[in-house]
Amino acid sequence: MHPIDPVSPAILSRVMKPARYTGYEWNSVSKETNTDLVSFVLAMPDVYEVGMSNLGLKILYQLLNDRPDTFAERVYAPWVDMEAEMRAANIKLYTLETKRPVAECDIIGFTLQYELSYSNVLNMLDLAGIPVEAAKRDENQPLVVCGGPCAFNAEPMADFVDFFILGEGEEVIGEVAAAIAAWKQASKPGGKNGLLQQLAVLDGIYVPSFYEVEYHTDGQICALQLLVPAAKPVIVKRLIKDLDQVTFATKPIVPFIEIVHDRIMLELFRGCTRGCRFCQAGVLYRPVRERKMETLINYVQELVDNTGYNEVSLVSLSSADYSCLSPLITELITRFKQQGVSVSLPSLRVDSFSIDLAKQVQQVRKSGLTFAPEAGTQRLRDVINKGVTEENLTDAVSAAFSAGWSTIKLYFMIGLPTETDEDIEGIARLAQRVADLYKQIKGRKGAKVTVSVSSFVPKPHTAFQWFGQNSVEEIERKQKLLRSLIKDRSISLSWHDARTSFLEGVFARGDRRLGKVLLQAWQHGARFDGWSEHFRYNVYMEAFAAVGLDPAFYAKRDRELAELLPWEHLSSGVDKSFLAKEWQAAQQESFTADCRHKVCGACGVCQALDAKVVDWGQE
């Protein structure tokens, strides 16, 4: 029954965290492998602890393994030490469940959560002994599919991937598995191309090889040619209309080693319509759809029984917006107190309501609270439609200090559209105000204010998709300016590497031609780009030069509204005209209300997908 591990004890004794590579976790699924079963490998181009924390993969694992025609296994990116051992000993990338080579499976699916994980996709394919370029793979090699938020601009990955899935996977993954099962049963009519033709007609499926992009001489896109009849002109995302009706990850794998989110993850709802103009998730997951409180409580019961975890984290884009949050927390705390189960809330809104909630869930332990004003001045917060005032923040922080908290973390972005040095100064001023508030309320020093500043990266499908990203030099200048303005010793400042954000920006809004850059950078050693100790900026810059592309063309350039964008054919259901209207509203600093409570903002998603907002607080 137990297969022979492909990796020897000698190797496992040399690498860090060897239990990343050995499997056998509680709730991991084992099936008798036979050739009729669709063998599906679910992959994350990052390490085990990160991959195992992804809720989407947990859901897909359960859904696929519930099917009698499919066996889903897992694989994650081996850390660099393990990669070196595997390459030296010629060990091919293997699945954690059966330890068989990934290359023997029918299909490998990667979730793309972050642009700087792309090189790891190539590296994992190569470690599996699978040609990285789709066109070079033969009939006997696995299909490669990608999903996740980055699939909404699939183009930089188009050379490497057979098809993409846009949007929520609960329904479409079953359609894909069924299509592959039928195709295998019928002895693979038409080969891989035949299968892709069938898949291409399914909603939400994008087969990049069925399209050809034509460019103007200046590098902008002039047209998208559809090469086969099955190719749809626009691929619209998939969406689950009623979240209470689909499978949730109630029997997730319980790892032996500590992972990033080592607790029960309870997804309260999908979508967020507060309408922050920088936020891609706020567009991609529209509209808001809540789960019923009763459904959630039943999930927690199942999850506690199935995992033995005693901490529940409420995860959603903005969990504090769940309409029944207070009764839900009360019910969870009372019902599971006996079993020692605690509840945690990862994201807080900047208002005093949040403090009451924080008190409710944290009771005595006063770990830090995190707020995200995002910008330093009211003007700039209006530009980004953050809908939060300085008064909201000071009220929330005052309430927190009065309630006994002393550690506050503030999240900001620099490099936002219309930003001036005054806005940077505003960050320092706001942080100082928070530190001063503590002294006013408590009559002594002792606050710990952590200011975390990320560099804004414009993302596709947002109102800021036309905005030219700040250059590396400009971001570094702003970081230095901010550093010079923060003098109080109770405030600590941290920021993101400007070059990392720049490269993220290039791939976020890149086109198909970037595939060549990615390939070359990977060939010259790029991997784990999101991990600062492995990020090699120069490898990428050399690759751009070799391929003859200018990264600034993708990141720094302001786009005209009329420009044909590389992701134009990949639709979130939100109209481009709505985003354009929001882009103009940003420049006029005008506020757009949350469509869930106020008037419909006419983004188009409900019409395009025949969906509606599901808010149980209003029923």
Place this chain on the structure above:
Amino acid sequence: MAKLRLKITKGNPIRYVSHLDYAGTIERAVRRAQLPAAYSEGFNPHMKLAFASALAVGVTSEAEYLDLELTEAADITLLEAQLKSQLPAGIELKAAKYVEQHSKALMAVVNLAVYEIDVLLTTDAVWENVKTIIDNFNSEIEVIYVKQSPKGRREIDIKEYLSEPIVVKPLADNQRKLIINLSIKITPSGSVKPVEVLAVLTDNFGLPVDKDAALINRIGLFVTDGKAECSPIEL
């Protein structure tokens, strides 16, 4: 309140799990099994679980002991059945019994660990040479091992912790494979790890084996007074 003493294993599938993660795994299994576990007071309550001796990453064991405090003394066969159904691959429940509520902590009484190490002889090695090396080691009065840790450099005398001479024998069906038997004392002032003994054997005494590929298995933990020894579950 009651104190339940368990004898469990750490098998090959979870060889590379650390002691802390192993303990967390047991905790989650106990919760899934819905045993009436007792928790500490205070805001961040933790399960009252105490092990006899930590086991290193990469080492398996046939005999790990732990005391689990319960809020009530439920029927032991029932508890065993509940727990068995929730144990992951690599952990088997071998025995369980109630012990005196105020019995001494396992960690304070267990003072001897017995290991078996499987190693492969290097290709040109001969068995006679191995025997000589082990005899040399056993006849030394003092063998110094230098412990390098982030906390600094420390010299320890390995022989101080070995209660008996090392025994080595080849496996009958495979002459390239060796089994080394070690009995290591666990004292209030510390102990030595089997991997450290092996390192001294290879690096200082020239034992011709691949130490990276060694498979270390703890076969017993005992309470001994120098004459008789018994396992914590027989106490």
